[in-house]
Amino acid sequence: MARKLSAAAVAGVVASIAAPASAAADFAALNEVLVADYLLPRYEALAEAGSVLEAALRQDCGAGTLAADTSIAAYHRMADAWMAVQHLRFGPSELFLRADRIQFWPDKRGIIDRHLGRLLTVADPAALDPQRFGQGSVxxxxxxxxERLFFAPPEGADPAFACDVAVAIGANLKNIASGLLADWREGPAPYAAVIRSAAEGNAAYMDAREASLQFAKALRAALVATTDLKLDRPLSTSAKAVKPRRAESWRSAxxxxxxxxxxxxxxxxYRGDGQGGFAALLRRQAGGAEVDRNIAAAFAQARTRLEALPDSLQAALDQPDGWQRLDDLRSDLRGLLALLSGPFSQTLDLPLGFNSFDGD
Structure with missing residues (x-):
């Protein structure tokens, strides 16, 4: 399990953010909180979800059933865990195409359907060898x-081999997720230690501020991916122009x-899971309290809108005012993104620039 901060350590970290201190100390304390209480627990959850998924697929396919309830539930658990770290595109996530191998999306050219169809048609067991599979088409x-095997299986596929493919995917996801966690917290140079030692300078970061900037860019990336990819692409510019099958995970609703x-x-x-994240650091700066209030209000507004919507974008669009409600959510998130790219970035002197989701 990730090293959770003790009560005394938490008090010390929060105090270092809440009390006057140098900017370097502020950023170093922020990085410690985000690594220990935000990042590592989420990668632990991803690794655990990968293990559960692989075990469920082996059990259900061993009984001759591909889309059994246990496997479907495990798929959703894995997808939930991935969504919680999808925006953290730095460090171990950048190695071995891990992010693309977990989720190749958006797939604007239909590559998944073609490659999956070919795999199922040829039905070569050797293609499912773990090493060969992990080095093959992402x-x-x-x-x-x-998701396609569960909710939109290709026609004509042999059910037994489709199950074997699902098991291979489950084992692959388990290996990727466990590899991510290991690279973050284990070995001679775990990436968590790289971030924690940024204050002294290292090969990855000149100082603690640069490491904090990496987290700030990830925060912005989550909003960019949501507005530009997950809402703009399916919603288009009007209710008459919607393309719901451009939505992420539409097959599984x-x-x-x-x-x-x-x-x-x-x-x-942004909040640091309540232990003194960017919000606390922002409030210490001149004019930062107002910026924090605006960002907190924007997050609250987005949460309220999302809580009133179903899990499925198509189901939301089927409601009489569905497109407008989704467009309102999109506007709220764009406003939040503007706050992060403008006042947040300027107040903390963290130039956010571009990230891997810009321009996709």
Whole structure:
């Protein structure tokens, strides 16, 4: 399990953020909180979800059933855990195409359908060898391919081999998730230690502020991905122009569930899971209290809108005022993104720039 801060340590970290101190000490304390109480627990949850998914698929496929309730529930648990870290595109996530292998999306050219169809048609057991599978097409290795097998299985596929493919995907996701966690907290140079030692300078970061900037960019990335990819692409510019099948995870009817988790995780990153995150640091700066109030209000407004919507974007669009409600959510999130890119960035002197989701 991740090293949770003791009560005394938490008090010390929060005090270091709440009391006058140098900017370097502020950022170092912030990084410690975010690593210990935000990042590591979420990667632990991802690794645990991967193990549960792999075990469920082996058990259900061993009994001859691909889309059994246990496997479906495990799929949703894995997807939930991934949505909570989807925006953390730095460090171990950048290695070995891990993020794309977990979720190859958006797939604008239909690569998943083609590659998955070819895999099922050829039905070569050797292609499912763990090493070969993990080094093959990223399009068939992760959650989108598994979603298709569960909720929109290709016609003509041999059910037994489709089950074998699902088991291979489950094992692959388990390996990727466990590898991510191991690289963050284990070995001679775990990435958590790299961030914690940023104050002294290291090969990855010049100082603690640069490491904090990495987290701030991830915070912005969560909002960019939500507005530009998860809402703009399916909603378009009017109710008559919607393209609901551009939505993320539309086959499993969880497009808005994904967004709900994205926003919850982004807000937790901003607040530091209650242990003194960016919000506390922001309030210490001149004019920062007002910026924090505006950001908190924007998050609250987005949460309220999401709580009133179903998990499925299509189900929301089927409601008489569905498109307008989703467009209002999109506007709220754009306003929140403007607060992060403007007053938040300027007050903390953290230039956010671009990230991996810009321009997708």
């Amino acid at each position: 399009a068939v290795q992760g959650l989108p391919a598994l 969880r497009s808005l569930r994904n967004i709900r988790i994205n926003i919850e995780s982004a807000e937790a990153l």
